[in-house]
Amino acid sequence: MLWQLAIVTIIVNAVAAWSPTNSYAPGNVSCADDITLVREASGLSANETAWLKKRDAYTKDALKTFLDRATQNFTNTSFVDTLWSTGQIPKLGVGCSGGGYRAMLSGAGMLSAMDNRTVGANDHGLGGLLQSATYLAGLSGGNWLVGSLAWNNWTSVQDVIDNRGKDNELWDISNSLLNPGGVNILSSASRWDHISDAVEAKDDAGFNTSLTDVWGRALSYEFFPTLYRGGEAYTWSTLRDADVFKNAEMPFPISVADGRYPGTEIIDLNSTLFEFNPFEMGSWDPSLNAFTDVMYLGTNVSNGTPVAQGKCVAGFDNAGFIMGTSSTLFNQFLLQLNTTSLSSFIKGIVGDFLKDLSSDYDDIAIYEPNPFKDTPYVASNYSQSIVESENLFLVDGGEDGENIPLVPMLQEERDLDVIFALDNSADTDEYWPAGLSLIATYERQFGPQGEGLAFPYVPDVNTFVNKGLNTKPTFFGCDASNLTSLARTPPLIVYMPNNRQSYNSNTSTFKMSYSSNQRMHMFQNGFEAITRNNMTDDSGFAGCVACAIMRRKQESLNITLPQECTQCFKDYCWDGKIETSGAGVSTVGTYSGSISFQTDAASATGSSSSTASSSSKQNAAAQMYPTYSTGWIIGTITVLGSVLGLM
Template structure:
């Protein structure tokens, strides 16, 4: 049980960052009389900048070790020496897609392949690259992975494997999340009673709640099993006080959610995309371009100044609630209802119920008071709907079609050179990924929200399928000289899709329980999917990944790549070819509200023009909806129905 000591010490060190009520309910705290809670997103926050200096010291050494090992058999590895001598160290980021427990479990296998704490990862995988990464972004199920590892004192997947079968095992989802006791009805009832009491305590403290609070509380029990009641007082900002993060010993975690006004069901590429990091919550998008201190969410403020001088609110940034915000899957269930194996009778009942919830705004995570209310430096008419609203409404980060959280990582200020995109999306009707997230982010840069972002050229859905680009790792944006038509040189994208190696890992997004054996098989297949089957399909793949990591810095410094990289790029870089045949598989119905797929087959440049044209025609920003909220006197009934729904989904 010695492994529990770090978690216990973490709790002791971070006690000041927990909810002041020691419960799910936020509470009042003192803050500086002149505190300013909102800043313009004109660059990185001072806190992030200071943290990067600490992290860079770790990544410099870790990346050097990884690259030295990966290029050991190269005929010439002097490039690494040259870059390190010039202090031009590549900056690495990783992005984990949404996709429910499929994304979490398959993604866990993937991240373990990059982690030198995983047995065999150095010999058979990409071990050490995680230690050299600066940023980790997660969305929905991918955020369950990133969030639960980071907020459990940066634990490892190997540790999860080693502690299987224990009462406090991380990710023990043998039973459905909404039927946690299995056949023990009393145990399930007790869990849901605790959840209901916690959410009602937040209501009683004067804060609006929704089904997202219930969802987040339910998730937390499986993500923080060592904490009482799933860490009902554990806050997102707690991480900034944990030594493992404070000292820069782990990557910078980012969670992504979409803005959505109640009364609307479509979220498209014009929606405002929000990020949560240990220091801040906000958006880089021109529709807001502002951030607020995540620790003091819930504070009644105007233009970033608390209405009551010297008094703020803390505890609103509950870790489970933030993780739940990025994964309001009940709304996703509505959008993809026809893809599930629920009976037509249950579909009708559930569909009608969820439509009612959408009309009543209960599928939206409510951030009230709105931290950006009356922010004066936000001047765009496009934005006034946010700053004029008393409430901020956030939903699942994948609802705009960008199911891989690229946007926070392609901000020019973060200076990322390469992004490893771990895709466990269900783009096809068989629940396999097929590049739709890349297409969406590529298109975003040509729309109203893409003013200051750049993303490499990518092909259309048919090409992803017909050319097998969703069957193995593929590099996009290999040559910076071919991206001169974009706002700036974007990071190189190493796309790593979920694919079958040793197990059919294309499980339903709404499969809500996995046995221990199934979890292990998902881990294993994820590891194999990103390592070319433990490097057996291509023994040089580790070296090719090293070439991708070095590429942007090599180009910017006009240095010479090892000759082995030429073959790597020939094998793994997308060659710009566009298929002129319709793929034999189809996308999931209602995957996104308004994606316009690239269809021109002439060339990558033609694809760019088509995407630009289609993006400029995407639906306009949402009209402001009335900010009236539903009454909260039926919470326990919602919880009861959620239990019924979960049991139904758990049978799939």
């Protein structure tokens, strides 16, 4: 069938990048005597820069097609041609939040609405935006979505739908991950036996293992169903050799994780944020400020040079392990064996492995040896603990409260004009989003790890809920002239939260099985959530998205947008007002300094974007606009760990 042929294609094209042992265990490989595996995070890698030139050729045409279609009923469409004639093409990114299978399934529906490969997306959705995007980032459950699409030859959600009920169906999660065979106990036992063998092989090869190895291996059977034992030898760097990525026919995928050392209790905005992309893993944060070649993770190095000259390790970057690293919060699910209905036989298989693990390592992925050992790029005022450690410890990318992976796309070097933030978080007691991820990212720019970051002003959680900003798409940072107190002009954020349209998609983060019918409902509601109910609530919404996309370039070029954009900004831009009560509709106030978006006709003409970068301006902004306590955010995450009984 077509699905299987696609997988065969990626296997043939990428076989050289698979684990050299043809198993889950990493193995030794030869590498150049003078190879350097680590670089300072002073800019984009040469590989990413070269890849972007190819991608630009695709996004340029795809975005022009989308904008022409979305603005076809505007009174004036010449501004699109003006942008293209001047070479000022807007650059897009998409971020998919965490939130377990809820985030994966609802997020899949959202992405399908942006994908011109989806039936009806061009007529009733935002088809073509995904083809126009340069970057696609995922975190935890959102990374399951991004990773499983990208590493399955950039398949589409439409393909997943079309192949429902067939052998090796992607995302067949009708049975719990703990009991994948359902009533077939022998099938479940065999799966866990293979998982145990794989992890033991890695351990026997001399590499430290953790619960994340078990978790990643279990996930892989659902994400790579056509590959032998769920892609036991399938590596993250394999994607480099797939034609669909080499030719830049897909967005640049990024996965996010946080640093946390065993014994420490909490992750906050001062934690080091790591990204994985097909070429590298590392961090832009001043606490590391370095990247390493992801293909050679597991190599014993000092300052990026292999300790054994000409000898490297490959295969450590197992695709499932990296996807598991971004979602280690769900390791807690495996620890609930005694509360499940598993047979004692299967509990024994998993339990035998888990019993030797220290609780300090429950949510930690161990990267040993540390790929950044002895690197000199850490800022002088930071601890050297990361680069002095023998091991690197990573955890779920959402544990710092930034559940939408925005930071990698906020890097100035990536030069994005607009980011679509798909939020399937469970911020409220009813498991709906309430803007906490945006609040946390806003805060990060004023902390020590936020050097060089810029993110638009956002309101507090009460305002998000009271004004309904968490129930429909909302634009943040619409007017660059109101952002001059920030380090620089940030991308405009199009916030697209999960909300009920045709289905109650606010399922528990720890719900670990969905029937085929439930999965379809989640897809459909996700599609509807970001398209204003298939454009029935606002037939002009696609045009408003087009206005948001063009806004930054329009401002910098000082050209006039059509009058329809003025109304769009009135309807969808946050107006800078806050509601001060903690519940219900309350008195409306404005921030000191007034950042209310100007909605008169004059505001549709551009003004030059400020590029101020002084710390004094950051400090001024921090004083002018309220900051929010991360304690409440982290407290929410902690509470989630106690609700496993809700699955």
